[in-house]
Structure formats: C-alpha cells, structure tokens
Amino acid sequence: MTTNEAMQARWDAVMMRNYGTPPIAISRGEGARVWDVEGREYLDLLGGIAVSSLGHAHPAIVDAVTRQASQVMHTSNFYMHEPGIALAERLARLLGEPTRVFLCQDGATANEAALKIVRKHFQGERAEIVSTNGSFHGRTLGALSVTGNPAKRIPFEPLPGPVTFVDFGDVNALSAAVTRSTAAVILEPLQGEGGIIAPTEGYLQGAREICDRTGALLIIDEVQSGIGRTGAWLASGSAGVVPDIVTLAKGLAGGMPLGAVLATGLAATTFAPGDHGSTFGGNPVSCAAALAVLETIERDGLLSHVTAVGQRWAAGFDSIVHPLLASHRGVGLWRALELSDDKAPQFEAAARRHGFLVNAVRPNAIRLAPPLILTNEQADSFLATLPAILDHSL
Ligand SMILES: Cc1ncc(COP(=O)(O)O)c(C=O)c1O
Numbered sequence: 001m002t003t004n005e006a007m008q009a010r011w012d013a014v015m016m017r018n019y020g021t022p023p024i025a026i027s028r029g030e031g032a033r034v035w036d037v038e039g040r041e042y043l044d045l046l047g048g049i050a051v052s053s054l055g056h057a058h059p060a061i062v063d064a065v066t067r068q069a070s071q072v073m074h075t076s077n078f079y080m081h082e083p084g085i086a087l088a089e090r091l092a093r094l095l096g097e098p099t100r101v102f103l104c105q106d107g108a109t110a111n112e113a114a115l116k117i118v119r120k121h122f123q124g125e126r127a128e129i130v131s132t133n134g135s136f137h138g139r140t141l142g143a144l145s146v147t148g149n150p151a152k153r154i155p156f157e158p159l160p161g162p163v164t165f166v167d168f169g170d171v172n173a174l175s176a177a178v179t180r181s182t183a184a185v186i187l188e189p190l191q192g193e194g195g196i197i198a199p200t201e202g203y204l205q206g207a208r209e210i211c212d213r214t215g216a217l218l219i220i221d222e223v224q225s226g227i228g229r230t231g232a233w234l235a236s237g238s239a240g241v242v243p244d245i246v247t248l249a250k251g252l253a254g255g256m257p258l259g260a261v262l263a264t265g266l267a268a269t270t271f272a273p274g275d276h277g278s279t280f281g282g283n284p285v286s287c288a289a290a291l292a293v294l295e296t297i298e299r300d301g302l303l304s305h306v307t308a309v310g311q312r313w314a315a316g317f318d319s320i321v322h323p324l325l326a327s328h329r330g331v332g333l334w335r336a337l338e339l340s341d342d343k344a345p346q347f348e349a350a351a352r353r354h355g356f357l358v359n360a361v362r363p364n365a366i367r368l369a370p371p372l373i374l375t376n377e378q379a380d381s382f383l384a385t386l387p388a389i390l391d392h393s394l
Pocket of ligand 1: 106107108109111136137138139188192193221222223224225249250
C-alpha cells in the first residue's frame with residue numbers, strides 16, 4: 001500500500017507548480033464517501049468542487065458511461081450521436097424559451113464560447129464587457145479577462161478587453177457602468193469562488209432590465225450554481241430571470257468533463273459554421289453521464305431534497321454557538337461558514353482529521369458543496385462534529 005506522503009513526493013517531483021501539493025490522494029469513492037490511499041474514510045462535503053453531483057460511483061452514471069464507452073467513445077464533430085442531441089434537447093428546455101446549445105469541455109470553455117458569441121453578435125460595434133469584483137469565470141485568457149480577481153488576472157495581462165468591473169450586488173453601480181456601448185454583462189447568480197456570496201434581492205432582475213434597456217447581452221455563469229446545486233435547475237431560474245446566455249459545467253455530468261452554453265434569442269443563432277468548435281466538446285461518454293445525472297435528479301426528487309437538507313444544515317449551523325463561527329450563508333447544498341478569524345486552512349485540516357473534506361474558499365470562509373445525494377444522517381454527522389472541528393481550528 002502506498003501512502004499520502006509517498007504520493008506527495010511523486011507529485012512534487014513531476015507536477016507543475018500551479019496547484020499547492022494536495023494533502024491526500026483519493027483512491028475510491030462510494031456515494032458521498034471517499035477513501036484515501038491509506039484506507040482512511042472521509043465524508044466528501046466538497047464534491048470535487050461542486051462537480052460530483054450524484055456522489056461517487058453512482059450506479060446510474062457508471063452504467064451510462066460503461067454502456068456508452070462500449071458503444072462509441074468519440075465521433076468528432078463531423079458526425080452526430082444520440083447522447084449529444086438528447087442532452088441538448090433536454091438542456092434547451094431549461095430556459096423555457098427557444099434555446100440552442102453548444103457543448104464543450106468545462107466552465108472556462110463554456111465562458112469562452114459565450115464571449116465569442118458576444119463578439120460575433122456585435123461585429124465590432126460593441127466590445128466592452130461588464131463583470132463584477134470577486135467573480136470567477138475560469139482560467140483561459142478570455143474567461144480570465146472577466147474574472148474579478150486581480151491577483152489571478154494581473155500576471156497574465158494583457159488580456160482581451162475592454163472589461164469594467166463593478167461591485168457585485170450593487171444594481172446602481174451596474175446601471176451606471178452599462179451603457180449603449182456595452183456588449184455584455186457577465187454575472188454569477190451567487191459568487192462561488194468568492195465565498196458563496198448572494199447578491200441583494202432583485203439584483204439579477206435588475207441586471208436583466210439594465211441589459212434590456214441598453215441592448216447588452218446578459219450572460220449568467222451557472223457553472224457552479226447550476227444543475228441542482230441551489231435546489232433548482234438554474235439559480236437564475238429561481239430568480240425568474242431568463243438570460244441571453246447561460247453557461248454550465250461542473251455538476252452537469254457528475255464528474256465527467258463537460259460544459260454547455262445555452263443561448264436564446266439572437267444569441268442562439270449568432271454562430272455560423274466554422275465560427276467555433278472543440279475536438280472533445282460534447283463527447284458522447286460525457287453526454288451519456290450528463291443524461292444520467294439529469295434523469296436521476298428528476299427521478300429521485302433531488303431538487304427538493306437539496307433544499308430540505310440545505311435548510312437542515314442552516315438550522316443546525318444557527319444552533320451552534322462557538323467563538324470561531326461568525327455566521328453562515330448560502331442556499332441548497334452550497335454553503336459557506338464564515339469564521340471570526342482567518343483560520344479556514346486550519347479548519348480544513350481539522351475537518352480532514354475528523355473525517356470530512358471541506359474547502360477553505362477564503363482565508364475566513366469554508367465552502368461546503370457536497371454531492372446532492374447527501375443524506376440527512378450524513379448532514380447531521382457534520383453538524384455533530386462541527387464544534388470539535390472549530391475547537392481544533394483555533
Ligand atoms: C462560476 C464559475 N465559472 C467558471 C469556472 C471555471 O470552470 P472550469 O474550472 O471548469 O474551467 C468556475 C470554476 O470554479 C466557476 O466557479
């Protein structure tokens with residue numbers, strides 16, 4: 001049997017330095033539980049950063065992937081395949097308006113495609129994008145250009161532009177920044193990497209009105225928030241907003257790499273043959289996995305389950321009084337615990353020692369984005385251990 005330490009030494013010797021050295025190596029998972037290479041068990045409350053929507057080794061995904069892999073794994077975009085069309089048909093129904101779909105590999109490539117649609121739509125007449133401080137839209141140059149985190153952006157400048165950043169949740173600032181020369185506004189419904197920050201009530205509706213008034217396109221980045229995470233298919237849908245473009249990835253295929261761009265109105269027909277493409281985007285195995293995810297969420301009533309377990313957590317967090325626990329926020333199974341001190345890395349390590357995987361999303365905030373199948377008992381086990389984890393994080 002290998003050890004986490006031995007894996008870390010191999011990692012350090014060969015991997016580029018873009019990630020820190022991970023603390024453990026995961027060798028298998030089942031449901032919401034995973035095991036490291038030393039056989040230690042954890043309750044996975046991060047879900048591969050909001051990706052493993054049905055947990056690990058879910059029979060519906062394993063079955064769909066196995067079946068599809070044994071039939072055809074790749075066709076190229078010169079040919080069609082059933083899972084790709086079936087998935088696009090299903091995703092196209094999410095916005096409640098005629099929608100066209102582009103399938104890609106992940107969140108960044110979904111946002112790249114969205115930004116290219118915007119560029120093509122305005123044909124040089126308008127180019128400016130308005131984004132928000134604290135946002136995250138991906139690491140490729142286009143997605144990075146609209147990411148409101150200077151530390152991530154500055155080393156890679158010059159980036160595509162122009163981009164204007166305004167404070168998230170401030171509808172007046174958005175209104176002042178968006179003019180008739182703005183091509184698009186890009187927003188997350190809640191800022192995920194920013195620490196699960198919800199905007200003020202009515203913000204997304206305000207953004208929709210501002211875009212309607214000025215003719216700018218509204219891109220809603222649901223890469224982290226979409227496909228059940230908040231207890232709804234789309235967080236923007238719960239706010240009653242229909243964007244021009246929605247981007248999806250992360251939980252869509254439950255762990256297989258897949259992204260999607262949904263577009264309505266003129267944005268749906270902007271791309272002409274040759275404008276955009278991807279060798280692996282919309283791969284049949286990933287599409288089969290996504291269909292299994294969508295069918296399972298529907299069949300097992302997971303949207304209401306997510307809401308119920310999320311509320312159970314919220315009530316539980318409310319009842320815990322501890323000097324390090326300042327507050328909590330979030331919706332569905334997408335929560336952040338705010339600490340009264342910058343102890344999130346210590347909390348993350350203490351949680352791991354107690355058998356829970358969580359994420360220090362900010363120096364003073366812990367992100368929870370578990371599989372949507374998390375049971376009440378599993379949610380309660382975290383609540384029961386939370387005071388001890390907080391004690392050991394001080
Ligand atoms: C809202 C949002 N958009 C885009 C991305 C980028 O996705 P990916 O890492 O799949 O490229 C992320 C990743 O965290 C995200 O949270």
